[in-house]
Amino acid sequence: MANMKQIAKMAGVSLGTVSHVVNGSATVREPLRKRVMDAVERVGYQPSQLARGLRRDKTNMIGMVIPDVTNPFFPAVVRGAEDIAFANGYRLMLCNTDNDHAKEIAHLNELRTYLPSGLIVIPSNFSDLTAQAASYRKAGAAVVCVDRLPRDWNGDTVTADNETGAYEATSYVLRQGHTRLGMISGPGNLTNAQNRLKGFKRALQESRIHIGPEYVQETSFDKHGGYTKALLLLRMIGRPTAIFAGNDMIAFGALLAFRELGLKCPEDVSLIGFDDLELAEMTSPPLSSVSQPGYQMGTAAAQILIDRVRGDHGPPEHIVLETALKIRDSVGVPPAENSERVVGAMGATSESRTPRRRASTP
Amino acid sequence: MANMKQIAKMAGVSLGTVSHVVNGSATVREPLRKRVMDAVERVGYQPSQLARGLRRDKTNMIGMVIPDVTNPFFPAVVRGAEDIAFANGYRLMLCNTDNDHAKEIAHLNELRTYLPSGLIVIPSNFSDLTAQAASYRKAGAAVVCVDRLPRDWNGDTVTADNETGAYEATSYVLRQGHTRLGMISGPGNLTNAQNRLKGFKRALQESRIHIGPEYVQETSFDKHGGYTKALLLLRMIGRPTAIFAGNDMIAFGALLAFRELGLKCPEDVSLIGFDDLELAEMTSPPLSSVSQPGYQMGTAAAQILIDRVRGDHGPPEHIVLETALKIRDSVGVPPAENSERVVGAMGATSESRTPRRRASTP
DNA sequence: ACAGCTTCTTGAAAGCTTTCATTTATGCCT
């Protein structure tokens, strides 16, 4: 591939001059400038990002570390980040951590040797990004944290207003007359899951509704977790008449559980999710969900990052994006008292075969 | 960050020796080796990938160029590629092209200056990857093409057996008794769309069923396209009793159209998709679809790539992965002749208000 | 036309590795 030396020779100027016209780092008189540009055009010269990065102590890469591209919420964030990054001349290096702490560290350690301009991270479970970030910052790279925050995080953040979203969703369900709610929450150590749970509980409290701890189940943010926990919830005596799923994947799993148990949604059980994935409207029934702006989270994160790289040294930014309740058909009124159909025949404990009446609530 | 010079000084050896122990490029006697390793451990030294790449004329990056992460099929491929790449010490640089030829070129041009070991590409519409790839190969990088092939492609490929998959899906629909099928195909210039169409037509031919060209609609591989074209198909006089969607996103769009027209699936119209996205089982009704191993396509591509990088100079590989028909509930028997419900009231041409009987077929 | 000043241009150094030709050390044999 063509290099500067060749361009310099072709244009009959020095290396330094070529560099200056390529980067606009000093004024070069027109005739020279033109000769250089012509040579650049002619051979399609593009500066080596490797050499440039080495010399400048910084490349135009942005490391993007996420749990798993395959999880439909994350690609939206990635895409948002990529669009802003690309438009500003930055490129994304994508790393999946699988929520695995060790893999996260491995990625972060190596990524650094590429001298990226920054890092956009959706932390894994038990991330100690805080320590790593310090070392990146020392090297002049900016780090912004998205969606969920690691322990003791003190840098820029972009999150959704999980608590309010969950609060509103729960309130909505409550307004339909449900009094015995179940929640299938995401991993307890993830701040987004925590905040959704908080919002859920706050809504309950305000309505003076009390539910036992067994009505709140914790699991991973995926279909399988949702399926398992929904099964568990629905086989309880005095099963919930409505379930709030910590995210849509969990909700999808719950839907599968409903189907398996022959429970109709929303006639027998209501369900509400979080994320409002593109496919939430496709399910049966169309899933009501809290919409969360993944794409914007990505763009916002990239924008902050780029501002930092360009010299913004202000105090940490904490962008909190609004959520919106998307009402579809998966939440209805609670079934009449005596209509609670028996369920859980497959697990077949003698208890669960006996119809129960639900505990009355104030 | 620590560099080799520091390690050399700490261990009391020369630069070259440090390099040799770090890379195992020459035998170093134990005492020295140990001193070097200790120093490396102590400061957590990691070689600069930038300097290394510059010197070696090659980095451990693999450029991954895809149309759009946001499109649920692609992340699976990305993930497969990332897993194999990571396990072999390679990292992925992700680029979205939006099927935009110009963006693809821009990415490809810049990516090259990072001296990646290779490129995994799902070409955009009208890609002329073939030309670009030549220049990558000249620089010693391998290029493998996934899912769809650009014009005149002569390199390694990993694709699904689109034609057979489509053939089997269509045959299955035919066996249910349908004789008037519609197809909503993907972009005509994409080889995967072409092959699916081919399979569809072959099945029809073998069953001696002839359909007019208006029953084959072409659109982009997304929900909106599916929605629009399904609407169009369903408002035809003698509407198809079953629709084969070029991919699941199109099928999802079609489902939306069914819903809007008040058509029940599969009672009024049958539908079958392609891809078998994770969410196909969640739709209403659960979507029958041709399953295509996205993850494996990614792993296979990465594996070939890595083999090439390691010196495999054999003739181009053309891996074709099998598809599998996933039968769920969206295909049923065709509705009885006289039950064709009127539809398309919204567009409201006088014709479409009149019930028609379908053209008889042999 | 020349001093003095400004504006351009230049060449070399530096950034961190790898690699190769050399030098130095080790071990074996007589």
Next chain:
DNA sequence: AGGCATAAATGAAAGCTTTCAAGAAGCTGT
């Protein structure tokens, strides 16, 4: 113990760019 062959360690060059100090060229005013 000395000589030789082999193995190990070294130092410098190269890879491509940016940047800085220094030199060259241009301009202004008298």
